Amino acid sequence: MTVTYTARVANARFGGFYKLLLLWRGSIYKLLYKEFLVFFLMYLALSITYRFLLNENQKRSFERVSLYCNNYANLIPVSFVLGFYVTLVVNRWWNQYLCMPMPDRVMCAINATVHGSDERARMYRRTLMRYCSLSGLLILRSVSTAAFKRFPTIDHVVEAGFMTRFERKKFENLRSSYNKYWVPCVWFCSLAAQARNEGRIRDDHAYKMLIEELNAFRGNCGMLFHYDWISVPLVYTQVVTIAVYSYFLTCLIGRQFLDPAQGYPGHDLDLYVPVFTLLQFFFYAGWLKVGEQLINPFGEDDDDFETNFLIDRNFQVSMLAVDEMYDDVPVLVKDRYWNDSEPRPPYTAATLFQKYLPSFQGSTFDMALAKEDMQFQQLSDIEELNEETLSSQFPLLSRLLQGVGASPLASSAALSAAFIPPGSRSSLIKRSTNNVSGSYNSLYQENPQDLPLPEPLAQADEEQPSTPMFYTESQTFFAPSKEAVPSLVDCIQTSQDGETTA
Template identity: 50%
Template sequence: MFEKFRQYFGAQSESIPMSFVLGFYVSLVVKRWWEQYKLLPWPDTLALFISAGIPGADETGRLMRRNIVRYAILAYVITLQRVSLRVKRRFPTWQHVVDSGLMLESERKVFEKMDGKSPMSKYWMPLVWATNIINRARKEGLITSDHIVQTLLVELSDIRRRLGALIGYDTVCVPLVYTQVVTLALYTYFVAALMGRQLVPPASGSTSKYEPDVYFPLFTALQFCFYVGWLKVAEVLINPFGEDDDDIELNWLIDRHIKAAYMIVDEMHEEHPELLKDQYWEEVVPKDLPYTVASEHYRRHEPPCSADHYKVKAEDAVKA
C-alpha cells in the first residue's frame, strides 16, 4: 500500500509546473522592485540647471535657487511618507517636517488649509510653488531665456511623473491571492515530493540493486532549498521601501539629496577652480594615460568589430 501511495504522489507531484509558476512570480516581483528604484528622482540635474539658469550672487537669486530645490525635495519626502514606513516614522506629522527645515511654518499652514478642503495627497504642491518661482524669475529678468524656463519645467515635470508613479506602484500592488497561490503550490509540491520520493527496497532480481543505497534524498533537499529560497527572495523584494535590511535606504537618500542640492545651487554656485593649462597642453592630445604596475596587464587596444577584418573582393567593390 505504501509503495502505491509513493508511486501516486511521485507521479502527481511532477504535474505541478513549479519552475514556471515560481519563476514568473519572482520575475514579476524583481521587475517591480527594480522599476521602483529607478523611479526615485535625484535632484542633482535640476540643481545643475537651476544653478546655470538663475545666475548671480544677490539675495533674491539665492533665495529662488534654494527654495526651488527645497520644494523638489519636500515633494520627494511627502511622497515617501505615504509609501515607506521608515520615512513615515521619521516624519510622522507636518510639524516634524517643519522641524527638519524642509518646510516653513507658513507652508505648513497652507498644507493644513488645503487638507481641510480636500484630503487627497498633495505631494505636487511644492512643485507648483517651484514652478511659480521659475515664472517669477523669468518675469523679473533673473532667467534670461524662455528655453531655460522650459528646461527647468521639463525637469520638474519629470520629478512629478516619477513621484506619481511611485504612489501608483504602492496603491496597485501584486494581488495577495497571487502570492498565496504561489506559496500554496510550493508547499503542496514538496508535501507530495516528501511522499513520492521515499526510498523503498528494490524487488528481488531487479536491476535497481546496483544503484547506491541512499537514505537521504539529497537532490530533493537541494531543490527545496532553491525553491524556498527563491520564494523568500520575492517576499523580501515585494516591498522595496520596507524595513528589511535589504530594502532601499530612503532616509539616507533624503539627507544626501538636500545636502547635494544646496551645495550645487548655493555653496558651489558660480565657483570653479582657477583656469590653468592642463598636463597635456603642449602635446594637445595625450598618447596614452599612465597605468600602474597592478593594472598594466589590463592595457588593451581598441576592440575590433565584427566587420573590421572583412575584405571585399575587388570585383565586388566596383560600382553597380
C-alpha cells in the same frame, strides 16, 4: 542596508563565487533556514512514523499513498508559474529603483537658470531646491516604512527643516483626501514664475527647461506612488505560493523511502536523508523567497532600498549645488596637454601593460584576400545585355508560352512586346571591351534604319510583316516590326561627356 559584493566579483577567476557562498547577511540561508528546518523535521517525523509506529497493514496503506503522491506531484507546474512570477517581480523591482526621485537634474537646472549673487537670489535657489526635496520626502514617507519611522508626522518634517511652519499651515489647510506630495511642486512652479517676472530667470527658454526638469522629477514621485498603489495581482501571488507549498507537502509523503523488500519501482535503496528532495526544496522555496523579498523594496530587508540614506544625500548635495557652488568656478587655465596634439594620460605600473595593447580597428581589420581577388575589374568588361543570359531568364515562362494560342503567329502584339529578340538593334547597346568612348560613337555611325536585320527576323518579316518573329534552339519569340525598332534606338541619348543614358 543594501548588500554590495561587486568588488568581490570584479574579476572572473577560479572559485570566484565560492567566497560569496559564505556570506550571511542578505543570503538565502538567512531567508530560508527556518522553512528548511520545518520541512526537514516534518519529513523526518513521517519517516519515523512509517518505520517504527505503523503495523504491516498500515505500512502497506502508507506505501500506496506514497506512490500515488509521487506519481502525481509533477502535475503541479511549479517551475512554470514560479519562473514567470519571479521575472515579473525582478523587473518591477528594478523599475521602482529607476523611479527614485533624484534631484540632480533639477539642481543643475536651478543653478544654470536662476541668476543673481544677492541674498534674494540665493533665497530663490534654496527655496526652489527645498520644495523639490520636500516633495521627494513626502512620497518616500508614504511608501517606505523606514522613511515613515523617521518622519512619522508632518511635525517631524517641519522640525527637520524641510518645511516651515507657515508652509505647514498652508499644506494642512488645503482640503484634499488624497496624497498631497505634489503640493510642493505647485509651489515650485509659482515661485519660478515669480523669479521669471523679476528677471532672475532671463528668458522663457530657461524657464521652460526648469519646469520640464521639475515635471520629470514629479513624474518619478508619481510612479513610486502608483507602484505602491498597484501591486502585483494578489491572485498571481496566491497561485505561486499555493503551488510551491502544495508541491512540497506532497513531496513529504511521495518522497519517502519505502521498504525495498516490497519491490516497488524506484525504491531499491533505503536512505534516511532525502538529499535531492532537500536540494529541490532549497531551490524552489529560495526562488519564492526572492520574489517575497523583492516584491516591496521599500521595507527593512537586507536588500531593500536605503531611503533614509537617499533623503540625506539628496538634500545635502542639492543644497550644496544651488548655494555654495553657484558662480563658484575654478580659474580658467590651460590644461596640461595644451600643446600636445596626441594627449596620452599616464599609466601606473599596475596598468602599464594596457598601453601596449592594440586598439580595436574593426572585425575585418585582419581579414586576408588572395592577390587576384583584390584586382579591380573594369566595368567595360561587363556586357549589359548578354544574349545567353537573356534567353535563359524565364525558362519556365518560355516553355509555357510555346503552347499559347493555335500557333506562334496567333499571339497578341501586347504579349510579344514584353520580349526583346537577342538579334535586334537593341542588343547593339553595349560597351566595347577595347574602346569605351569609341563604342558610344559607334552606335550612331550609321542610320539605324540601314542596319541589316538578323536573319530569323528578316525571314519572319517576309512571311508575316505585321508580326515578325525569330527562333532559337528551344524558344520562339515575337519581335517588333521594323517600324518599332528605330524607336528603341531613338530613346538613347549621348551626353557631352561621353556617357550614354536611356
